[in-house]
Every structure is written in structure tokens, then in C-alpha cells.
Amino acid sequence: MAGRKRAASRANASAPRSSRSTRSSARETEVPRIYREMLVEAGVQSSAASPERPLKRRRAGQINEQPTKKPEVTSKEEVVDENEEEIQFEDVPLPTATVQTVYRDSDEEDEDDDIQFENVDFSFPAPNLDEPEEGNKDLELDFSARTTPKSRKAADRRKPLSKAEKDHRIEIHKMHLLCLLAHVARRNRWCNDETVQESLRTLLTSKMVKYLNPGTNLSQFGRSQSLKDGLQQVATTYKTKFKITERGLRRALWAENEEYLQNYQLSDDAETPMEKNDFLETAKSLRGSRDVGAQLYCALLRSAGVEARLVCSLQPLAFASGGPPLGKPPKQKGRLSIAERYAQMQVKDKDKAPESAAPTTSSSVRSRLGHPNATAYRVPTTPIASSSRAAPQVIKKIRESPYPIYWVEILDEAHQKWQPADPLVTDSFWKPQKLEPPASDKENCMTYVIAFEADGTVKDVTRRYAKAYNAKTRKMRVESAEPTGERWWRKVLRAFARGFVTDLDQIEANELVAIESREPMPRNVADFKDHPIYALERHLRRNEVLVPDASASGTVGAGSNGPLEKVYRRKDVRIARSRDKWYRMGREVLPNEIPAKFLPKRAKKNDGFDDDGPEDPSEPNGVPIYTEDQTIPFKHPPVANGKVPRNRYGNIDLYVPSMVPEGGAYIADELGARAAFILGVDYVPALTGFHFKGRQGTAVLYGVVVAEENEEAVRAVVDGLKDQAADFEKERRAREVLRTWKLFLMNLRVRQRIWADVDSDEEGNDRDAMNVDAKSDEDAPREAEGDPEDVTQQSDGGDEAPDEGGGFMIDDEDYGGGFMVD
DNA sequence: TAAAAATAGC
DNA sequence: AATCACTATTTTTA
Numbered sequence: 028m029a030g031r032k033r034a035a036s037r038a039n040a041s042a043p044r045s046s047r048s049t050r051s052s053a054r055e056t057e058v059p060r061i062y063r064e065m066l067v068e069a070g071v072q073s074s075a076a077s078p079e080r081p082l083k084r085r086r087a088g089q090i091n092e093q094p095t096k097k098p099e100v101t102s103k104e105e106v107v108d109e110n111e112e113e114i115q116f117e118d119v120p121l122p123t124a125t126v127q128t129v130y131r132d133s134d135e136e137d138e139d140d141d142i143q144f145e146n147v148d149f150s151f152p153a154p155n156l157d158e159p160e161e162g163n164k165d166l167e168l169d170f171s172a173r174t175t176p177k178s179r180k181a182a183d184r185r186k187p188l189s190k191a192e193k194d195h196r197i198e199i200h201k202m203h204l205l206c207l208l209a210h211v212a213r214r215n216r217w218c219n220d221e222t223v224q225e226s227l228r229t230l231l232t233s234k235m236v237k238y239l240n241p242g243t244n245l246s247q248f249g250r251s252q253s254l255k256d257g258l259q260q261v262a263t264t265y266k267t268k269f270k271i272t273e274r275g276l277r278r279a280l281w282a283e284n285e286e287y288l289q290n291y292q293l294s295d296d297a298e299t300p301m302e303k304n305d306f307l308e309t310a311k312s313l314r315g316s317r318d319v320g321a322q323l324y325c326a327l328l329r330s331a332g333v334e335a336r337l338v339c340s341l342q343p344l345a346f347a348s349g350g351p352p353l354g355k356p357p358k359q360k361g362r363l364s365i366a367e368r369y370a371q372m373q374v375k376d377k378d379k380a381p382e383s384a385a386p387t388t389s390s391s392v393r394s395r396l397g398h399p400n401a402t403a404y405r406v407p408t409t410p411i412a413s414s415s416r417a418a419p420q421v422i423k424k425i426r427e428s429p430y431p432i433y434w435v436e437i438l439d440e441a442h443q444k445w446q447p448a449d450p451l452v453t454d455s456f457w458k459p460q461k462l463e464p465p466a467s468d469k470e471n472c473m474t475y476v477i478a479f480e481a482d483g484t485v486k487d488v489t490r491r492y493a494k495a496y497n498a499k500t501r502k503m504r505v506e507s508a509e510p511t512g513e514r515w516w517r518k519v520l521r522a523f524a525r526g527f528v529t530d531l532d533q534i535e536a537n538e539l540v541a542i543e544s545r546e547p548m549p550r551n552v553a554d555f556k557d558h559p560i561y562a563l564e565r566h567l568r569r570n571e572v573l574v575p576d577a578s579a580s581g582t583v584g585a586g587s588n589g590p591l592e593k594v595y596r597r598k599d600v601r602i603a604r605s606r607d608k609w610y611r612m613g614r615e616v617l618p619n620e621i622p623a624k625f626l627p628k629r630a631k632k633n634d635g636f637d638d639d640g641p642e643d644p645s646e647p648n649g650v651p652i653y654t655e656d657q658t659i660p661f662k663h664p665p666v667a668n669g670k671v672p673r674n675r676y677g678n679i680d681l682y683v684p685s686m687v688p689e690g691g692a693y694i695a696d697e698l699g700a701r702a703a704f705i706l707g708v709d710y711v712p713a714l715t716g717f718h719f720k721g722r723q724g725t726a727v728l729y730g731v732v733v734a735e736e737n738e739e740a741v742r743a744v745v746d747g748l749k750d751q752a753a754d755f756e757k758e759r760r761a762r763e764v765l766r767t768w769k770l771f772l773m774n775l776r777v778r779q780r781i782w783a784d785v786d787s788d789e790e791g792n793d794r795d796a797m798n799v800d801a802k803s804d805e806d807a808p809r810e811a812e813g814d815p816e817d818v819t820q821q822s823d824g825g826d827e828a829p830d831e832g833g834g835f836m837i838d839d840e841d842y843g844g845g846f847m848v849d
Numbered sequence: 850t851a852a853a854a855a856t857a858g859c
Numbered sequence: 860a861a862t863c864a865c866t867a868t869t870t871t872t873a
Binding site: 348568569570586587588608717719724 | 865
Binding site: 466553 | 852853854855856
């Protein structure tokens with residue numbers, strides 16, 4: 028008890044003074060509906076009737092009639108290691124969440140950039156192959172239906188997304204990514220399962236295995252060729268054996284209407300969520316979605332001794348607005364329960380026509396890009412069950428993107444290179460360029476291609492497959508969604524990384540970098556926008572400017588007859604700032620520099636106020652702005668004879684540490700002024716920035732600058748004052764406590780006197796009396812009820828002084844409102 | 850003929 | 860303080 032109290036008081040003490048109430052208000056934020064939807068899709072379900080109830084997993088209730096007592100797995104389990112609890116809505120990360128340190132092990136860089144989920148530990152399970160998985164449910168990851176928190180009305184759709192909406196979408200995007208990663212990671216683990224591999228091994232002939240594992244006596248080329256031949260053979264067999272009976276993962280889309288989402292149902296042919304046993308069953312029956320097909324193919328190859336990666340082109344919800352909408356949900360009689368679906372699958376199995384569901388399609392039909400119509404889409408006709416049976420026998424055709432979501436990468440050991448193999452969809456081997464769907468593919472959008480190795484480690488191999496990674500793909504990824512996106516993604520990947528870098532890793536990294544650098548310069552103007560390497564003058568931001576000696580590295584024309592525009596390198600783009608802005612960053616524009624640019628006056632918004640008066644007459648051409656090399660670090664005049672320079676408000680501008688004048692020292696403490704005053708040395712309050720609220724900025728003054736020689740003395744006095752304050756506080760607390768004790772004792776004595784002669788029903792009355800006492804003096808601190816020791820310990824924790832006590836509030840009468848305007 | 854790119858307007 | 864974004868329409872290309 029005492030320990031807990033102490034801990035609490037310590038925590039309080041270390042918290043910043045003013046932020047005592049912020050936390051609670053953040054907690055009050057209602058969990059956006061979108062998160063619930065997402066969790067529902069991820070396998071956690073809210074009770075529609077009573078949202079207060081803890082979430083229950085959907086599958087647990089559906090698979091058999093009585094709900095399971097203790098569902099072992101939630102999506103939280105997927106993402107969060109070793110936490111047995113179910114997901115509660117309260118655990119869902121909020122976009123408004125405060126920062127919490129997540130990756131504790133990575134402290135060498137990026138420290139400030141922790142993943143911003145509160146209360147949810149998004150550290151990832153370490154790749155662990157023998158994790159017990161019995162009873163673990165699969166995630167249901169058809170994230171096809173989403174909506175913005177407030178559904179956008181048709182009229183609103185004209186308007187661009189607000190910043191909040193956009194941020195929200197980015198959060199969703201990231202969260203979805205994490206879920207998908209966890210999902211595939213699990214499937215990848217299943218691919219290593221002995222039993223699964225064992226049952227698949229029946230598909231292999233010894234000849235195949237021999238081909239797949241060429242002896243070292245062959246030449247480099249020979250070994251590579253042998254591996255390829257072996258793969259081809261396995262693929263031929265596998266294609267005929269594996270039947271695609273379900274629809275695999277699709278690209279997730281936003282619903283443009285809330286109702287669409289409410290009525291959303293997974294289609295009947297969507298992949299059945301699995302647990303490991305189901306996966307094993309699938310390995311035996313060889314029926315399922317093409318995704319599972321690729322997974323089993325991966326397992327098959329691994330069982331044959333081939334180094335195979337499971338590759339998935341993740342399909343997270345886009346953060347950009349626009350994009351294909353989800354559309355109205357089709358009228359359905361209601362989704363089949365899992366049990367029904369299993370039954371149906373068995374029916375399918377029984378009267379399957381052997382020739383019909385073979386997933387082969389001539390790749391020539393498919394290879395023409397941009398024809399997402401019937402010819403281009405693979406339409407395997409699932410057998411029509413002879414309908415002697417009841418209604419749910421209607422088996423729909425499976426329409427899927429002609430490009431795969433899952434495939435496999437195989438290590439060509441001879442060449443130390445990973446090569447793709449996709450036997451089921453494109454029937455392509457060693458052809459990375461064949462796997463990227465065209466931009467017009469609404470159901471398959473290649474954004475993050477992730478390869479999972481047998482040991483559980485993960486690589487982002489998107490650049491191997493995306494033809495225009497920098498020009499197009501990157502724009503759909505977190506890296507360009509927010510400034511910290513790149514680090515965030517790095518961090519996520521690092522959680523899945525091997526602890527060390529192998530030679531092969533290095534080779535592959537080099538290869539990917541080489542691919543990226545080989546990417547041709549875009550041929551249209553749009554792709555230059557936000558391109559990481561190139562830049563056009565027309566896309567420069569208002570305050571961006573080209574360095575004077577920037578040389579064009581090419582030209583583009585808009586369309587055919589447009590004038591040619593020069594293509595510059597992004598490296599040669601600088602941001603230019605006004606004099607004032609530079610000053611705020613502690614720099615000063617050199618004399619006689621000609622501005623790099625003039626910022627034209629903004630279009631006047633007639634919103635009633637007419638501010639920025641001084642700007643207009645002085646700068647008729649707009650505000651002059653300069654690049655960094657036109658500036659030097661700003662220096663205040665040095666401290667002379669202990670006298671610190673000050674501006675006309677009696678302050679000193681100290682926006683950055685480099686602005687401390689020579690011979691001066693900055694005392695970053697509220698007590699600095701008082702200390703210096705006590706010592707009688709010259710001091711100047713430091714103006715460290717402005718606080719913008721509404722249209723007026725208010726100066727932020729914190730700490731003082733004193734002469735260097737006085738620094739030590741001032742600091743000593745500051746410390747002294749702090750001690751004194753602490754002592755005072757301690758004393759005050761002690762007095763308070765004693766007063767309370769006195770009161771308590773007096774009450775006791777009174778009680779004793781009153782009840783002295785009533786001995787019979789001592790117990791109950793005793794308690795009543797106590798309660799009355801406790802209530803009677805409300806302002807008595809809690810610790811009055813504790814033991815004295817506790818009290819004393821509590822009292823030196825000290826920071827929660829009630830305001831009414833005469834603490835050491837520094838009066839800021841002498842630095843009133845110094846707002847700098849030039 | 851249709852997809853992709855540029856452009857115009859808010 | 861800082862800042863184009865988004866969609867529909869027209870034009871070009873394969």
C-alpha cells in the first residue's frame with residue numbers, strides 16, 4: 028500500500044506541472060467507429076447491442092453454437108506478444124494518443140520517433156517457430172469496407188480531406204499495415220509446420236527433389252537451371268492438384284457511405300478464416316484460395332529443401348482520398364456461418380468436376396495491361412453442384428485480379444539472388460516484372476511487397492517488383508504520407524529483422540538500391556511531383572527555390588506540344604525563408620544579399636480583419652526570402668562588464684542555444700530571475716519563442732541570461748531556492764498532516780467520551796462514527812487515514828502543492844508581453 | 850476505342 | 860505560421 032502510494036506520488040512529481048489534466052481528457056475521446064469496424068474485421072467483435080461490453084471475437088461464437096469460454100487469440104495477440112487479454116475498445120490506439128515508448132531495444136537512433144499508439148504495445152512477436160498455436164484463430168482480414176469516422180456526404184466529397192481526416196486515414200493505414208504484417212507472418216510460420224510439410228511432400232517425386240537441390244558439381248548456371256527446372260516440375264504438379272475454391276485477399280477500400288459499411292458482409296467465397304488445423308486440412312485437401320495456394324506452395328518448397336520466402340503484396344487501406352469506392356453491398360440473404368461454409372466446401376469437394384477449377388489461364392491473355400474486363404480477369408468456374416440440395420448451393424464465380432497477392436521467392440543459391448515464382452496466377456518464374464498489377468486494377472494495388480523468410484524475418488522487396496517505385500508506388504506508402512513515415516516504416520521492419528546482417532542480406536540490399544537507381548526518369552509531368560530525386564520548377568513550393576548553379580538533368584514536356592521544361596535534381600532545391608524566419612532560427616541574412624525570391628502577397632481573405640498592416644507598404648513586391656547560405660549565425664553583442672545585452676522590451680531573444688551572447692550563460696530555470704535578483708547581478712529574461720493562439724502570438728519567456736562569471740553563483744542560488752521551496756513545502760505538508768492528526772484524535776476523544784457508557788453494540792456504531800468524522804473534514808488529506816510513517820514519506824514527495832499555499836510563484840510583472848514585431 | 854495525362858475551377 | 864488539394868473535363872496517346 029505504502030509502496031503504491033509512493034510510486035504514485037513520484038510519478039506525479041516527475042510530470043510537468045501544467046499537464047495534470049490533459050491525460051484524462053484524452054482518455055475520454057470516444058473510440059472512433061472506424062477502429063471498431065477494423066477490429067471486427069480483424070476478428071474482434073463488438074456487441075452491437077451493448078458497446079460497453081468487452082469485445083468478443085467473432086469466430087469464437089460462430090463456429091459452434093456455444094461461445095467459447097476463453098478465446099485464445101485476438102488480433103492483439105497477433106500484434107502484441109504474450110498478452111493474453113482480449114482486445115477491448117479502450118485498447119485501440121487513438122489518433123489523438125500521446126506518445127509512448129514502444130521499441131525499447133532500439134535506442135541508437137530515431138529515439139524521438141516512437142510509434143504513436145497509446146496503451147497498445149505494438150512491439151511485434153519475435154519470430155518464433157515453435158510458438159504453441161493450438162486453438163489460435165486466424166485473423167479475418169477482408170478489410171474491404173471502411174468509412175471515414177463521419178461519412179462524407181456527397182456534397183462534402185468535393186472538398187479535400189481535412190487535416191484531421193487525413194491524419195486519421197494515415198493512422199488507419201498504418202494500423203492496417205501492422206495487422207496485415209502480423210497475419211502474413213503467422214501464415215509464414217505455418218508454412219514451416221512439420222505436419223503441413225509432411226502431407227505436402229506426397230506431391231514431390233524424388234526426381235523433383237533432386238532437381239531442386241543440385242549438387243555442387245554443376246556449374247553456376249547449371250545449378251540455377253536445375254533449380255528452375257525442378258520448380259517448373261513442382262509447379263506443374265501443384266497447379267493440377269490445388270483447386271481454387273475461394274476468393275483471396277483483395278485491396279481494402281473505403282466505403283463512401285456509412286450504411287454501406289453497416290450492411291457490409293463478406294462475400295460467401297471469401298477465404299475461410301483459419302486456425303492452424305484448418306491450414307493443415309487445406310494442405311491435405313489442397314483446396315482454398317489462391318493465397319493459401321501460394322502459402323502451401325511455399326511450404327512445399329521448403330519441405331523439399333529449397334529456401335523459399337512467402338511473399339505478400341499487402342493491401343492496406345489507402346490514406347489518400349479518392350480511389351475506388353467500396354460501393355453498395357450486394358443484396359444478400361445473410362452470410363453463411365462458418366459451419367455452413369465448411370459443409371458447402373465438403374459438398375464442393377465431393378462433386379467437383381476435375382477439369383473445371385484448374386487455375387491455369389494462358390498468361391498471354393492476361394499480359395495485356397489495363398483491361399480489367401472479363402477477358403483479362405481469370406474466371407475459374409467453380410463447379411456447379413448438382414442442385415439436389417437446398418438453397419446455399421449457388422456457387423459464384425470467383426473474380427479476382429489477374430495478378431497475385433501472394434507468391435513465393437526462391438533463393439537461387441548459385442547466383443545469390445532471390446527470384447519470384449508464382450505458379451497459380453501468372454504462372455511465371457524468375458520474372459519480377461510480371462507481378463505488378465496495372466494502376467487500373469481496382470482489387471490489387473501493389474504498394475508494399477513483403478517477403479517472409481523461413482526464420483520469420485521480413486524484407487520489404489517492393490522495389491524489385493514496382494516499375495515506377497519512386498514515381499508512383501512511393502506516393503501510396505507511408506513514406507510520403509507523413510514526414511516521419513519513413514522512420515516509422517523502418518522501425519516496423521526492424522522489429523521483424525534478423526539481429527545481424529548476412530552477406531546475402533547485403534547483396535540483396537545492394538540489388539534493391541541498384542534497381543531503384545535504375546528507375547528511368549518519369550516521362551510525364553505528374554510523376555515528377557514529390558519525386559524523391561527529380562524536381563520541376565512548376566512543382567516547387569512557395570518557399571522553395573533552386574540553388575543558383577542548379578543544372579538541368581533533362582527535360583519534359585507537358586503532353587506532346589507543351590513547352591519543354593527543365594528537370595532539376597531534388598538536391599538542388601532549397602527552402603528559402605524570410606529575414607524574420609531566419610532570425611527565429613538564430614540566423615541572420617548577410618548584408619547586401621539579393622533575395623532568392625519574393626513571396627507574392629497572399630490573396631486577401633475578406634474575413635473582417637485587416638492585419639499585417641506594416642507589411643504591405645514596405646514590401647510592395649512581397650516578402651523577400653533567402654536561402655541558408657545567404658545567412659550566418661546570429662550573434663548578440665557580447666556581454667561586457669557583466670552587462671547582458673537586451674532589446675527594447677528588456678528581454679533577450681534566445682530562440683536557439685547558439686543565440687546566447689558571448690560571455691553570457693543561459694539559466695534555463697524559472698527561478699533564474701529571482702536568483703539573479705537576489706545576487707544583484709545583471710540578468711535579462713530570455714525570450715525563447717512565441718505561443719500562437721488564435722491570431723495573436725504571445726511571447727514565451729523562460730529563464731534568464733546572465734554574465735558567464737555569474738553563472739555558477741546564480742545556479743547555486745537557484746538550487747538553494749529550490750531546496751528552500753522544497754523545505755517549505757515539506758514543512759507545510761507536515762503541518763497539514765499534524766493538524767489532521769490532531770483533528771482526528773480530537774474526534775476520537777469526543778467519540779470516546781460520548782460513547783463511553785454505551786458498550787453493547789460497539790462495532791457498528793464505532794464504524795459509523797468514524798465515517799462521520801472522515802466526512803466532516805473533507806479538506807483533510809487522505810493520508811490522515813493511513814499510518815504516520817506513510818504520511819511522512821508521502822510528504823517529501825512533494826510536487827503537488829495545492830495552489831492556495833504560498834508557493835514560490837514567480838511574478839512575471841517585469842516581463843510583461845514583450846511581443847516582437849519588426 | 851479506351852486509358853492516361855494535362856488542365857481548369859474552387 | 861504555412862499551404863495547394865481535389866474532381867471533372869479535355870486532350871493526347873497507344
